[in-house]
């Protein structure tokens with residue numbers, strides 16, 4: 545099978561299209577013929593060796609995909625041809641991927657491979673954060689940083705679906721216009737406007753929650769614009785630096801700062817994860833929410849797809865069409 549391979553830690557341009565042996569399924573495993581894979585920011589970090597979990601090269605990056613079941617191991621109930629989506633640590637930028645059957649989800653009818661590939665990671669991240677971690681309710685003001693990115697735009701879509709009022713913060717007029725078409729009520733260009741003042745002005749007193757997948761210099765002004773008792777959810781540091789927050793800000797307004805990580809949340813809070821996954825599947829299959837796909841690349845251009853994300857150019861999700 546063909547795969548885009550990271551042969552040693554480096555840049556997106558260092559990925560190479562290679563022939564690898566076809567995988568075969570062990571007990572409880574499934575081989576999926578990948579039709580579409582989606583890019584996530586951590587893919588860029590994996591190939592540079594800069595992610596918190598290190599995968600020794602060589603490996604094919606890519607952590608989420610959708611496709612068709614090709615072969616199954618003992619004890620698996622999926623049939624060949626079944627349309628499925630799933631996520632892995634790495635390996636999705638390839639024609640075939642092998643994984644445990646319980647890591648797969650059947651694709652809802654009427655959903656195409658690109659949407660199914662784009663849905664899993666960012667929508668689960670955003671929904672756990674909004675629903676279970678921040679406890680967002682109808683009518684709450686929710687600030688989303690990096691709102692036109694993968695996690696960000698999923699958070700906008702889902703917060704709107706939950707009936708929240710969304711302030712989308714991002715770095716360009718084009719990104720903010722996209723957020724408005726996805727239901728954001730107000731927008732702030734955080735590279736040109738004063739983020740804290742604008743949020744306070746819009747909310748007339750402070751937001752109920754901030755979702756932050758960006759970090760860097762954007763986190764503190766957003767936290768300062770929370771209302772009393774508000775919740776700040778830290779999700780990631782796409783800006784490249786981890787902010788230090790003065791704790792007196794947390795004390796003075798009784799703010800809650802919470803972290804949420806998609807791999808550990810279901811382990812730490814299994815009941816809420818099951819409930820959130822069920823609600824999310826319902827929102828997706830009913831068409832109430834849908835990922836926005838801003839760019840598509842063929843498999844052999846997976847490096848360009850990663851570069852697009854690394855250079856802050858992506859709008860919503862970036863898809864790699866595999867077969």
Ligand SMILES: NC(=O)c1ccc[n+]([C@@H]2O[C@H](COP(=O)([O-])OP(=O)(O)OC[C@H]3O[C@@H](n4cnc5c(N)ncnc54)[C@H](OP(=O)(O)O)[C@@H]3O)[C@@H](O)[C@H]2O)c1
Nearest residue numbers: 585690693694695714715757779780781782783804805806
């Ligand atoms: N906690 C979890 O479980 C979880 C799950 C998935 C992802 N994440 C994390 O969430 C973050 C976002 O992931 P994503 O897949 O949504 O990424 P993405 O689509 O690339 O979005 C990241 C956003 O960050 C902003 N940004 C600011 N400075 C940047 C810089 N120097 N380089 C790149 N982007 C910059 C960009 O928006 P502007 O240009 O508008 O500023 C961009 O849209 C990553 O740190 C990722 O590791 C966490």
